[in-house]
Amino acid sequence: MNIRRLKLTAAIVFVFAMVGSVAFRSVVPDASAETLIPVVVVADDTATIYKTKCAMCHAPKATKAFDLEKSDEHHVNAILKGAKAEKPPHMPEYETKGIDAEKAQALVTYMRSLRAAAE
Numbered sequence: 001m002n003i004r005r006l007k008l009t010a011a012i013v014f015v016f017a018m019v020g021s022v023a024f025r026s027v028v029p030d031a032s033a034e035t036l037i038p039v040v041v042v043a044d045d046t047a048t049i050y051k052t053k054c055a056m057c058h059a060p061k062a063t064k065a066f067d068l069e070k071s072d073e074h075h076v077n078a079i080l081k082g083a084k085a086e087k088p089p090h091m092p093e094y095e096t097k098g099i100d101a102e103k104a105q106a107l108v109t110y111m112r113s114l115r116a117a118a119e
């Protein structure tokens with residue numbers, strides 16, 4: 001009788017341990033999913049877009065091929081539709097690459113701030 005009770009207790013403990021470990025395991029992927037969210041947000045950030053897609057041609061401080069005298073409207077249009085330089089490489093069009101007018105305006109504002117900090 002005592003041994004039976006012991007076995008039963010052992011079985012119950014075992015079941016609880018299993019449930020516990022499953023519950024714990026289901027918490028871990030949740031935690032890693034949460035840490036993924038900021039990565040996605042950062043990838044969409046204006047500064048990151050500039051650094052990864054634009055800085056190679058316009059320089060880290062937007063000192064190349066960016067005329068401060070021209071209007072925001074002109075610059076937004078150049079980002080959306082592209083622009084031809086005197087010789088290649090030309091300015092690609094970004095409208096078809098996931099940059100809308102709002103993002104383009106944010107990029108222009110960011111480029112102006114980089115340039116102001118550089119001068």
Ligand code: HEC
Pocket residue numbers: 049050053054055056057058065066067068070074075076078079083084085086089090091092094107108
């Ligand atoms: C392959 C090189 C290249 C890349 C990459 C590039 N650009 Fe350009 N960009 C140019 C060239 C060349 C021009 C044309 C300059 C001119 O009018 O002579 C230009 C023009 C512009 C203009 C208008 C500047 C002016 O004074 O008329 C803006 C604004 C601009 N780019 C922003 C960006 C942004 C924002 C990105 C990234 C999303 C980007 N560019 C990526 C080469 C590039």
